[in-house]
Amino acid sequence: MSKQFDVIVIGAGPGGYIAAIRAAQLGFNVACIDEWKNEKGGPAPGGTCTNVGCIPSKALLQSSEHFEHARLHFADHGISTGEVGIDVAKMIGRKDAIVKQNNDGILYLFKKNKVTFFHGRGSFVKAADGGYEIRVAGKEEETLTAKQVVVATGSNARALPGVPFDEVNVLSNDGALRLGNVPAKMALIGAGVIGLEMGSVWRRLGTDVTVLEGMDKFLPVVDEQIAKEAKKAFDKQGLKIETGVKVGEVKVNDQGVSVAYTNAKGEAQTLAVDKLIVSIGRTANTIGLNAEAVGLALDERGAIIVDDDCKTNLPGVWAVGDVVRGPMLAHKAEEEGVAVAERIAGQHGHVNFATLPWVIYTSPEIAWVGRTEQQLKADGVKYKAGTFPFLANGRARALGDTTGMVKFLADAETDEILGVHMVGPMVSELIAEAVVAMEFKASSEDIARICHAHPSLSESTKEAALAVDKRTLNF
Numbered sequence: 001m002s003k004q005f006d007v008i009v010i011g012a013g014p015g016g017y018i019a020a021i022r023a024a025q026l027g028f029n030v031a032c033i034d035e036w037k038n039e040k041g042g043p044a045p046g047g048t049c050t051n052v053g054c055i056p057s058k059a060l061l062q063s064s065e066h067f068e069h070a071r072l073h074f075a076d077h078g079i080s081t082g083e084v085g086i087d088v089a090k091m092i093g094r095k096d097a098i099v100k101q102n103n104d105g106i107l108y109l110f111k112k113n114k115v116t117f118f119h120g121r122g123s124f125v126k127a128a129d130g131g132y133e134i135r136v137a138g139k140e141e142e143t144l145t146a147k148q149v150v151v152a153t154g155s156n157a158r159a160l161p162g163v164p165f166d167e168v169n170v171l172s173n174d175g176a177l178r179l180g181n182v183p184a185k186m187a188l189i190g191a192g193v194i195g196l197e198m199g200s201v202w203r204r205l206g207t208d209v210t211v212l213e214g215m216d217k218f219l220p221v222v223d224e225q226i227a228k229e230a231k232k233a234f235d236k237q238g239l240k241i242e243t244g245v246k247v248g249e250v251k252v253n254d255q256g257v258s259v260a261y262t263n264a265k266g267e268a269q270t271l272a273v274d275k276l277i278v279s280i281g282r283t284a285n286t287i288g289l290n291a292e293a294v295g296l297a298l299d300e301r302g303a304i305i306v307d308d309d310c311k312t313n314l315p316g317v318w319a320v321g322d323v324v325r326g327p328m329l330a331h332k333a334e335e336e337g338v339a340v341a342e343r344i345a346g347q348h349g350h351v352n353f354a355t356l357p358w359v360i361y362t363s364p365e366i367a368w369v370g371r372t373e374q375q376l377k378a379d380g381v382k383y384k385a386g387t388f389p390f391l392a393n394g395r396a397r398a399l400g401d402t403t404g405m406v407k408f409l410a411d412a413e414t415d416e417i418l419g420v421h422m423v424g425p426m427v428s429e430l431i432a433e434a435v436v437a438m439e440f441k442a443s444s445e446d447i448a449r450i451c452h453a454h455p456s457l458s459e460s461t462k463e464a465a466l467a468v469d470k471r472t473l474n475f
């Protein structure tokens, strides 16, 4: 006998578990299926974000930043420590405990919201009436039915052709978070978000890190002025970043990994390292979903094809998050999950792609919302720009972290904010003000006229807004 629900969600990552909770809040009888296992074989809901992405990487970024501060910056405060050591096993154990708290938190939320959780792989099977059912293959097999299905199966790390991840020498985001000691030398292929975040963790802990990037330009999606400022800071820290490279043969041997590549000048190079992290993007995960059996349409990259409302080609089947088009960001997946649950309830859920914030959690952090100066030029939009450096911010000086700036871009005629770009301390938090401002179509003058607490980093946001009209007060 199949079990009947109103809504079945396949995948309990940020897109799926949020969709399940929102649908339950709206009065539906909801099932959520997820196959991720913890080391004991138990359920580990939360997807890539919770298990091997956003959350564990932030835990290691925090630990490694403390280590770097203790080693290099405590003395400035008059604090002496003696020799600073790192216990990698303990650091990884702390990270694992944080992951578990998040896994357990999601299971608790399912209980609280009366979402029925199934631990196993969810897949489509053709039903006798020509429709579809959902099979759960876990410890036991179950068949579920519902009028509405939300697919939120996420993404997998993309491997270099012919170089599979072994998670010992050639690592994805997963293995990069589970190293047992600090490698002497490491290479990363791809200077994107994962490359820079993971490269930062292991460099801070003492690894000699080289990041090899195929594009000529560093962080081409980031506003050029901000990317240049970030690159200067990374160079100073000793994070070696080579752009314009062409990666050749990658060989795993007894010593580790050797990476042959051609540098930007066209010179042949070989890099011998202990560990290689490949961070060249991710691909939609539809493995085992059995999409073809029910005619669920995928694009040429394997992502589920959806319209603006996240509807697939099958009636009553929706898809959200990394498994569909758009940026692979946890918060984009969450927004889509909420919007789909609300649409199922006949409401008008919406996702505003124009105000999705982006954050790279390096030090300095990089964050932005809206269009870059280069995009505005390409779009032929007349704009005004204002910047304010953290060097002129009292709180940043007290923190001892004055790298970077806040940059505002506003329409030349209407003054509407078109983009806000930041590099510096805690800009992952500061960007929220810019997102709110843009969502409410604020002008730079609106921000300039709002009282910001003193002393705080957020005064830099106000000052950058003032800078749009060339009237900064502290610079």
Ligand SMILES: NC(=O)c1ccc[n+]([C@@H]2O[C@H](COP(=O)([O-])OP(=O)(O)OC[C@H]3O[C@@H](n4cnc5c(N)ncnc54)[C@H](O)[C@@H]3O)[C@@H](O)[C@H]2O)c1
Residues within 6 Å of the ligand: 054, 189, 190, 191, 192, 193, 194, 195, 197, 212, 213, 214, 215, 245, 247, 278, 279, 280, 281, 282, 327, 328, 329, 358, 359, 360, 361
């Ligand atoms: N802080 C965050 O929001 C966060 C953190 C981690 C991951 N993510 C998301 O996860 C996804 C995957 O991250 P990622 O860093 O792997 O991808 P990415 O798209 O951010 O970066 C991949 C980089 O690899 C380069 N590249 C691709 N093929 C290459 C090759 N053969 N040789 C050299 N360079 C090559 C690309 O030019 C690009 O710069 C992204 O969509 C990212 O947004 C987000």
